[in-house]
Amino acid sequence: MGFGLVVRFVAHDTAAAQAFDTLAEEALNGIRAKEPGTLVYVNHFVADEPRVRVFYELYADRAAFDEHERQPHVRRFLAERGQYLESFEVTFLDEISGKGSSVDQAPR
Template sequence: MALALVVRFDLPDAASAARFDRLAEEVVAAVAAHEPGTLVYATHAVDGAPLSRVFYEVYADDAAFRAHEEAPHVVEFHRRKDPLLAGEPEVRFLVPGPATGVPAR
């Protein structure tokens, strides 16, 4: 069963946001190369909130999500991005509904 979530990150200033964006580029490339169970790993800037970022993530199942969280490139991403944040990220797990392009639950 697919598992989906969104994570919002708020950054304190433009320099932190730029560094966060570079880290995001690196982790997205590593996820694409090494995580077949990660079906969607999309990053977004928030319209009207230039210091906020949102990740939308879809995993094939719970095991794929656990593998993602334990992957060395993800652990390193968290280590490097944590000092850049203005506060704790907001994580929301989603209950899939009707969709196209996303596996059904």
């Protein structure tokens, strides 16, 4: 069953938001290349809130998320992100149902 999270980041200022985006893109390069269990990993900006970024992340399962967290590119992101941020909030998500979800694809 799918496992996901949404993270809302608030940067100190717009310059910090841009530096944060660069750091996130470096992590994303590793995620694309080395993480088959990471199904979706997207950095969004929020209209009219230039300091805010929202990540949406979806993993095949909790084990895939745990493996993601162990990767060097992710550990670097987690270690360095704080210098750019005023705050962040993580919401963990356990799948119930949906279009294109693992529950939707499961045999009945």
